[in-house]
Amino acid sequence: MIEVRDLHFHYAGGPSVLSGLNLRIDQGDRLGLYGENGAGKTTLFHLIMGLEFPGQGRVICFGEPRTTEAEFQDVRPRIGLLFQDAEDQLFCPTVLEDVAFGPLNQGCRRAAAEERVQEALEKVGLPGFEDRRIHTLSGGEKKRIAIAGLLAMKPDVLLLDEPAAQLDAAGLEILRTILRDWHGALVIASHRPVVFKETVTREVFLKNGVITG
Numbered sequence: 001m002i003e004v005r006d007l008h009f010h011y012a013g014g015p016s017v018l019s020g021l022n023l024r025i026d027q028g029d030r031l032g033l034y035g036e037n038g039a040g041k042t043t044l045f046h047l048i049m050g051l052e053f054p055g056q057g058r059v060i061c062f063g064e065p066r067t068t069e070a071e072f073q074d075v076r077p078r079i080g081l082l083f084q085d086a087e088d089q090l091f092c093p094t095v096l097e098d099v100a101f102g103p104l105n106q107g108c109r110r111a112a113a114e115e116r117v118q119e120a121l122e123k124v125g126l127p128g129f130e131d132r133r134i135h136t137l138s139g140g141e142k143k144r145i146a147i148a149g150l151l152a153m154k155p156d157v158l159l160l161d162e163p164a165a166q167l168d169a170a171g172l173e174i175l176r177t178i179l180r181d182w183h184g185a186l187v188i189a190s191h192r193p194v195v196f197k198e199t200v201t202r203e204v205f206l207k208n209g210v211i212t213g
């Protein structure tokens with residue numbers, strides 16, 4: 001579904017972050033992507049989504065090489081990227097608008113989109129939150145609403161960047177249950193392998209700009 005080949009990347013004026021990274025994510029893959037703070041996990045997700053572009057190497061999504069902004073436009077609705085910080089993800093005034101944004105953007109009719117919202121809010125354990133204003137939510141609630149927004153999109157792949165951050169024990173258990181029932185491909189980026197040990201079936205490590213093990 002997604003393959004990156006020989007990826008090299010550095011931020012303007014900065015040191016090399018990725019230096020020849022190769023990775024393949026197949027249908028049904030459940031991958032733990034581990035690495036220390038600053039290893040480049042978020043950067044890799046951003047390159048897969050076309051939010052950054054590699055200095056060298058290839059990003060292939062759903063069978064097609066993607067190099068230009070236009071080529072990434074049909075990739076984004078098919079990949080649910082959970083940002084590390086929920087504040088970066090939520091941008092509508094209310095929960096209903098935010099969670100419905102993805103399905104509406106994909107062309108769903110309003111009634112169908114609102115049905116997806118109800119379903120997703122049930123899954124994250126926050127039914128009845130539709131009319132809450134985003135800025136009144138707690139950090140953990142924001143994270144769960146961001147997850148609901150991804151579920152409502154029904155993407156082919158979930159890329160979750162430190163998904164446990166901001167979640168308490170109950171929130172983490174809800175997320176583990178959601179992911180246990182998730183049938184699409186899944187990549188969890190984390191610097192704490194132990195948290196999702198039971199959730200993933202394959203583990204790789206990002207170190208010195210490349211994938212190991």
Ligand SMILES: Nc1ncnc2c1ncn2[C@@H]1O[C@H](COP(=O)(O)OP(=O)(O)OP(=O)(O)O)[C@@H](O)[C@H]1O
Pocket residue numbers: 011012014017035036037038039040041042043044084190191
């Ligand atoms: N926009 C940016 N401009 C300059 N440098 C950046 C930018 N974003 C990230 N970096 C740097 O690139 C490196 C990789 O960062 P990245 O966020 O990809 O790592 P990470 O593995 O996700 O880390 P963490 O576990 O702390 O979230 C870090 O050294 C970081 O400081």
